[in-house]
Amino acid sequence: MRPFLSHPFDDDKLKEECGVFGVIGVADAANFVALGMHALQHRGQEAGGIVTYDPETGFNSARRFGYVRDNFTKAGVMATLPGEIGIGHVRYSTAGSKGATAIRDVQPFFGEFSMGGCALAHNGNITNAAALRRELIERGSIFQSSSDSECIIHLMARSIQKNIPERMKDALRRVEGAFSVVAMTRTKLIGVRDALGVRPLVLGKLGDGAWCLSSETCGLDIIGAEFVREIEPGEMVVIDANGVESFHPFEPAKSRFCIFEHVYFSRPDSILGGRSVYETRHAIGVELAREAPVEADLVCPVPDSGTPAAIGFAAESGIPYGMGIIRNQYMGRTFIEPTEQIRNMGVRLKLNVNRALVRGKRVILVDDSVVRGTTSRKIKDMILDAGAAEVHFRIASPPTAWPCFYGVDTPERAKLLAATMSEDEMREWIGVDSLKFISLDGLYRAVGEANGRDPKAPRYCDACFSGEYPVAPSDMIEKGFEMKAAE
Amino acid sequence: MRPFLSHPFDDDKLKEECGVFGVIGVADAANFVALGMHALQHRGQEAGGIVTYDPETGFNSARRFGYVRDNFTKAGVMATLPGEIGIGHVRYSTAGSKGATAIRDVQPFFGEFSMGGCALAHNGNITNAAALRRELIERGSIFQSSSDSECIIHLMARSIQKNIPERMKDALRRVEGAFSVVAMTRTKLIGVRDALGVRPLVLGKLGDGAWCLSSETCGLDIIGAEFVREIEPGEMVVIDANGVESFHPFEPAKSRFCIFEHVYFSRPDSILGGRSVYETRHAIGVELAREAPVEADLVCPVPDSGTPAAIGFAAESGIPYGMGIIRNQYMGRTFIEPTEQIRNMGVRLKLNVNRALVRGKRVILVDDSVVRGTTSRKIKDMILDAGAAEVHFRIASPPTAWPCFYGVDTPERAKLLAATMSEDEMREWIGVDSLKFISLDGLYRAVGEANGRDPKAPRYCDACFSGEYPVAPSDMIEKGFEMKAAE
Amino acid sequence: MRPFLSHPFDDDKLKEECGVFGVIGVADAANFVALGMHALQHRGQEAGGIVTYDPETGFNSARRFGYVRDNFTKAGVMATLPGEIGIGHVRYSTAGSKGATAIRDVQPFFGEFSMGGCALAHNGNITNAAALRRELIERGSIFQSSSDSECIIHLMARSIQKNIPERMKDALRRVEGAFSVVAMTRTKLIGVRDALGVRPLVLGKLGDGAWCLSSETCGLDIIGAEFVREIEPGEMVVIDANGVESFHPFEPAKSRFCIFEHVYFSRPDSILGGRSVYETRHAIGVELAREAPVEADLVCPVPDSGTPAAIGFAAESGIPYGMGIIRNQYMGRTFIEPTEQIRNMGVRLKLNVNRALVRGKRVILVDDSVVRGTTSRKIKDMILDAGAAEVHFRIASPPTAWPCFYGVDTPERAKLLAATMSEDEMREWIGVDSLKFISLDGLYRAVGEANGRDPKAPRYCDACFSGEYPVAPSDMIEKGFEMKAAE
C-alpha cells in the first residue's frame, strides 16, 4: 500500500506556474489578497504566499504549501498579516525544487533596502536567470531560493537608484523572458508586464481609492472590484494614495500574448482581450466542428476543461451534447494505490463513465489539448469498455510540439506526443476512430483574428505549437536546447 | 475576521445523511472500502468510518471527521485496518450531534456478542428509535452514541438467537422506518433493505468469490466490480465463502423507493431502477421544457446538480445551452468573512457569473430544487448584476413542502419556502420573471411511469412533495409533528 | 534509523496504572481536574480523560493520549468541558491494549441510565473482571473497551436500584480486587475504596462548599485545597451541595495498603498514613544504611526516585552525598536509535555520569527497586567506565519476586530477576562489588511499624515481595497463575 500522487488535474496537462494578486487601500488587505488568490488557484495549486505591510509591525509574510482555502482562512495565520497593502502568489512548483527546503521558493520574495523593504511576486519565467544568478553570487549576493524571481530582488538591492520603483526599472531591464510582476513597498503597489506582455495582468478598482492587480479578471470579480483595464505590455504602474501612475520602462515591442491562456490556463469566466474566455473556447469548438466534422451521436467534453469547446462543437454540428464522463468532485491530491489489480485506477478515481449514456453510441470527445497522450488513451479505454460504438477525439488546440519557457511547466520535448508523431500516428497510438486538432489558423480565428495567423508577425506567442520563440531562451540554449531552424 | 461555514454544496439543499459500502473476499479490504466510500462521498461529507476483521488482530476500526480522501489514504491509518472483509460509512452529521463527543456517532457501530463481534452501518432513519432507546436503557443497555442506528446493535445483543444473522432479523423486525444496512461478522458480509426499500443498496461482484455491497453503482464502478443487482426491498443477503444467500425476514410490502434519489441525491453516473440517473435528470429537463416553456436566449444550469436537467431542457426547447455560472472547483469548507463589505460573498466564493455570456440575454436557470430559497435569490442577483435581461427559474422537482424522516436532513417545515408560499408568492419573493416547478405527475413520467403518479398506490416515496408518509414517523408524532390530514 | 521507545522513566520499573481526581462546587471544574491530574501525572503518563457535567450541555468528555499539560491546557479542549463538577483520570496503558482503538480504553467511562448519567474512573484492578465480562455479554451488554473498569458501569446499568449511589454499591459488591473509584452524577461526586484499601484516595476541601477527591495529597496542594482525610478502606463518600455523606457498603476487613506506594509510586511530597512519603523514603535509606553498611567515598542516588533514600543513607552512614549521575531533564518519550554503534544509548540519553565526581571513588548507588535488573547493569557500566573504584548497590525495597495484580504493570514472574536468582546471583549478574536489599522487616520499620512485619497479619499488601496475595486473583488463577504454597 504505497501512496501515489494523483493531481486533481490531469498530470497529462501543461501546468501554469503562477498567479499574482495585489491590493492597496483596504483594511485587512490580506483577506482580499487571499480571496484573489483563491480565484486564481487554477494557476497554481502547490503553494501560496502573502506579504502585507502595516506601520506598526512592518512587513509580514506567510508562505504555505497547499490550497489557499486551507491555509489563508485560518484566523491564526491571517492575524499575522495586518495592514492595508498586500500582495500574494499562488504557485505550481516544478518537480525539481520539491523537498525539505522548497518553502524558500514560495513567493513573494522580500528584500530590505536602505530606503525600505520591497516584496515581489512574479508570473512567468526569466530566461537568463542562470546567468544573472552566477554573476550576482560572484559579487557577494546570497540567494535564499532556487527561484528565478529572486534575481530581481538582488538586482534591485545593487541598484544605485534612490527609490524602489526606479530600482525595479533598473533590475527588470536586465531581465529577459516573460514576467508579470506584482510588488509592494510600504506605501506603493506596483505592477509590471514584460515588453511582449506574454502573461496577463489586470487592474481593478475597489471603491474609493482602493486598487488591485490580478492575473485575471476572475480575481476582481470575487472581491467585487471593477475591471478597469489590462496592464499594457511593457507598462509599469505605481499605485499609492495619489492614484495610479504609468511608466513604460522597456524598449517598445509588438505584443505577443500567450495563446494558451485562451485555450486552457485562464478561467472561463475571465475576460481576456475584451472577450470572455468561455466564449473564445466555445468559438474554438465551433471552428473545430467546421474544420473536422464527423458523424456521431453524442458530443462529450473531457471534464472540466473541454466543456466550453464541446458545447460549441455540439451547437455547431447539431449533434446532441451530453455528459458521458462524470468527474468525482471530491478528488483530492493523493490516494492509496491498493493493489496491482487496480493500479491503473488513477483516472477512474477522478472520472467515471456514464455507461448508460454512451452505450452503443458514436461518441465525440472534446479535449483542450494532448500533451503526452497517456490520459487520452485511458479515457478512450473507459469509453469503449462502457460500450461506445465509435470514439472520435477533437482537440481544441493544435498539436503541442514544443516546450514553453515562459512560465509553464512542460515535459521535455521528447515526451510531447506531437513532437515525435504525425497526427495519424497519434490517432493510431491513442487507438481512436479519428483524431483531429484545430489548425493554428483556426485557433487564431477563434480568438478573433479573422484572417488567421500572420506568419510574418503573429499576434500571439504560440511557441508551444509553432516552435517560434519570441524571446530566445538563453539559459536553455546554453544547456543545449536546439531551436527550430529558421525557415 | 471570523470564519464562517461555507459548504462546498449549497447550504440551501437537502442533505443525504449516509452512504454505506462493504466488501468480502479481497486482500486489503479496507482499500476497497475506502474507494467505495470515496465514490459515495456525495452522500455524506462530514465523517466516515471503516471496520475490518482480520483473524490475527480481530476487529479494527477507524472513524474520522472529514473527507475519505484526507483520512483513509494515509498509510498510518490504513495499516491499522488489515483483513479481507470490511464495511464503511460516510455521513452527513446533523447539527444536533456536533461537538466534542460526536466522533462516537460516526458509524459503523460494533458489538461483541458471545458468539463473536458484529459491525453495522446504516443509511436511512429509524422512526421509532427514541422509544426503543428508552426501553433498552430501562433494561440496562448502555448507549455510546446519540445515533438511532445503535439501537439495532443493542437489540441484537439482547436477542436469544444463536447466530448473528438471526439476531439481526430479530432486531430489524422491531425497527420502524427506512434503512439500508451493511453489516459484517468475522466471516460474513450482510446487507438488508427495509420492506419498502426507501434507500438504495446494490450488490456487486469483484472477480472470483469477492463481493461487495454499495449504496449506489458508482461505488462498484470505482473498484471495477460488476453490478449484479439491487438488493430487493425487504431482502437480507448473507455473503460468505459459500456465496450469497437471500432471506426475506419482513412482512411483504409494496416498494416505495425515494424519488429524490433520482432528483438530487444519487450520482448522475449511478444506475437506479435500470436507468442512469443522468438520463432520468435529462428526461426531467425535457419534461420541464414541455410543461413550462418560455422564450429565452440561454439555458444555464445552476452548477453542478442542475446540469443534466438543463441539458435536457435546452435540447427539448431548442434554446442554446451555456455555462452562465462558473463554479470555483477549489472551494473548500470554510473561508474567512473579511469585512461587512463582502459579508454576503458566500455564493461568489463558490460561483461566479460568466458576465460576457449572460449580458443582455433572457436566461433560463435550471436548478434541481428549492428548499429555503435563499440561494435562488442570491443567484438571481448575480445574474441580474451581470446584465441579464430576464431571469426564469425552472426547477427539476415539485415544491418541497414537507420534511423527510427517512434519512435526509431537512429544515423544519416552517423553513421550507413551499410550505408557506404559493408558487406565485415564491416567484415574487425570489424576484424573478418566472418560476416553474415540474409537476409531481411530470416527475413520475420522467422516472419512467408513463401514466404519472397513481394517487392510490404511488410507486415512490414522495413525502417531501406530497406529505404522504409511507411509514408513520412515530417518534416525531410523539414530539408533536402534525401529519397531513388524510383526504 | 528507526525510532524506539524510551520512557522518561526507566522501562525497568513497575508502573502504576492510574491516578484519579474529582471536584465539585467550583466554576470551571475542568481546570481544577486538569491541575489535579497534572499533579498525579507520575501515576500514568500514557493518556488522560476528563468528564464534566453542565446543566446546559449535559455530560461532556475529552480523552487524549499524552500528558495532561499537552492536552488539557488547550483553550479549544477546555472550552468543551464546562460545568461545576468533574472527574479525571491519568493512565499508564499496558502494552496489550495499545493500538488503533485504545482511546476507547481511556477512562472515565460513562453510562446513561434511566435516572441520569454516571461517569466513573478507577485506580486499581478488578481481579474477577474477565468472569464478570463474560457473564454480562451473555446477557446482552455491549462493551466498548477492553478495560476491567467498564464492568462496573454495566453492573450498575443492570441494577434495579432507583438511584446511582445504590446502584454503585450493588455493582461494587460484585467486584473483587483493588479499586479506588471516583465517580460523578449530575449533582454528586462519589469516592470509594475497596475493603482492603489497597490504593490511596484522599478527600480535600476547597473553600466554601467545594470538595475534591484525589489519589494523593499532591493533587490537593496544587489547587490549594485543604487535606481533610483519607477515604477509609471500604468507605463510600457521596458529596453534593449538602456536604459529604459516608457509607460502608462492604464487609469489614483489615486494611492492606500497598507498601510499594511508599517505596516508589507516590510522589515524595504526598502524605500517606500521616507521614510524608519523602520522610518514609529517607527512613528507608537510614534503615538500609544500618542493615547493609559498606565502606565507601560517595553515596549517589539513581535519579530521581532513589534520591530521598540516598540522602537518608548518606546521613546515617556519614559518607558524603553527591550527584554522580545527572539526568537530562529534556528527555521525552522517543528518540532515534541512530546506528548499531550507539544502540545501547538508551540510558545515556536520559542519564550521564558526573565523571569528575566518581573517578577513583568507591561509590554506593541507592536505587528504589530492582525489577529485571537490566538498568542496574547499564548504570554500573557507566559508573565503572567513568573510573569508579568500586560500585555498591543498595536497594530501598526487598527483592521484587512476584507480580502485582492490583493495578500495577509488572512483567510476568519469569522476568523478575528476584524470582529466579538469589541475592548473590543477582550481585554476580549485575556485576557489582556488593548488592543489598532492605529486609521486609526493615521496610515495615521504615514505614512506621516499630516491630517490623507481623507475618500473621501484615498491615500492608506486600505481595510483590512476599507472594502473599490478600485477594485471590481469580482471573489470573483461571489462566494458570500458580500461587505461592501456603506455609
Added chain:
Amino acid sequence: MRPFLSHPFDDDKLKEECGVFGVIGVADAANFVALGMHALQHRGQEAGGIVTYDPETGFNSARRFGYVRDNFTKAGVMATLPGEIGIGHVRYSTAGSKGATAIRDVQPFFGEFSMGGCALAHNGNITNAAALRRELIERGSIFQSSSDSECIIHLMARSIQKNIPERMKDALRRVEGAFSVVAMTRTKLIGVRDALGVRPLVLGKLGDGAWCLSSETCGLDIIGAEFVREIEPGEMVVIDANGVESFHPFEPAKSRFCIFEHVYFSRPDSILGGRSVYETRHAIGVELAREAPVEADLVCPVPDSGTPAAIGFAAESGIPYGMGIIRNQYMGRTFIEPTEQIRNMGVRLKLNVNRALVRGKRVILVDDSVVRGTTSRKIKDMILDAGAAEVHFRIASPPTAWPCFYGVDTPERAKLLAATMSEDEMREWIGVDSLKFISLDGLYRAVGEANGRDPKAPRYCDACFSGEYPVAPSDMIEKGFEMKAAE
C-alpha cells in the same frame, strides 16, 4: 480561561541564548548532531536547526520551534538530512523576534558562494551587528533574518578570498563581541572562538577519523565521543578528512571566559577548564557556608540549579540536607490560568513544598542567582505557608547588577533587583530572615583562583556582577546604554 506562558525554567533566570554542535566523518551525521543538541538543550529551548551536506542532494536543512526530542527524532524529518557532515544549533529566542517570521532567525544560516556553500551557527552575540548590517544593506546585501549572526555570512559573501576558511577569517576580523562559531562546507567542519573566549567550545574525537565540536563536553558524552581539548580563545580549527588544522586569525588577548557558565549555564556534568561544573558549584556552596554561615535545621536547594551548591553548603556547615521543595517533572511550557483564585499558581505548578519536612524548621534555601527577585518571594511564601520557622536565602553568585551583551538574555538594567537595591533592601523586599550572596572574590576562589579576583586583570568575564565589560558593546552604547564609570 486564557493560556499563559510558564517556562519549565523559572522566568526569573538569565537565559543562555545558544548551543552549537557539529560533526564530520560519520554516517547519518544528523543523528549525532541531534543527540549533541539534545545534550545541549539547556542552552536554548525555543528552537533548533540542523544543516547537513550530502554529495547527492547537496546541503539540506531543517529548522523547527520546540525541543530537539520533539522535532529531530521524527523519521520524516531526519530522512531529509542525509550526509556525513552536519552542524546544529539550539536557541533561546528573545522576545523581540517572536512571531510569524521568526523561523527565519533560527540558525544555522547558509550562504551559497561561487566556491560552494557554507552553513554557520553561533553562540554569543556580535556587539557591532547593527552597524555592520547597515553597511552591508547599503551595498546591496539582502538580509533574511533579524539575527546578528547573518552578518558573518554576508561579510563572507563579499570577501575576495578564494576559499571559505579564509573568507571566514576576513569576516570574523570585522566582528566585535563574543562568539563561538561552528560552520561547515561540503568537506570541512570549522570551529572558532573569539579572542577572549567568552563562550565555550570543545573538540571531541569519535572513533577513527570522525570529529565533533560542541558547546560543552556533555554533548560529547552523549554520543560516546572522547573529549580532546577546548578550542582556545582566538583559535580557528578546520577539520576535514586530513584531520584538524589550527589557526589563530585574531590579535592575541587575555582570555575572559564567562564566569556565569560555571554558576548556572553549563550542565553540571560538563567539564570546564579542567573541572566538573558540579564540583565547582559544590565548592561555591562550601565557600558560601564559610562566608555566610547561619544556624538552621535544614539546607534545601531551590531545584534544580541550586542543588550542587546546597549539597556543598550542607556538607561544609554540617546542617542536614533535604529536599524541601519538590519539582513536578511533567511541567511543560504552558498551562491554563483557570481563575483569579489561582492566578499566582505559576510556581506551584512547577514546585511543591514538602510540607512535612519543613514544618517548624529553620530552613536555608540555596539558589544560584537572584535576577528580578520575584521567584524568591514566591518560594519564600510557599515555605512559610508550610510552617517553616525561619527562611534564610543563600545565593551561589554575587548580586546580578548589570546586563550581559555577550549572548545572554538579561532584563534591562532597571529590572535587575541588585541594580537598584542594597543587599539589605533586597532581604527586606523578598521578606526573609537573612539573604546573603557569595562575594565576587569567593566566587573566583570557588572556580579555582586561590587569591580571588585580580581587579587589574580578572581572568573571567564577570560584567554581570562587576559592570566591567571586556568588549565595549558598541551597538548598545550607540542606543544610549551608560557604562559604569572607570574607577
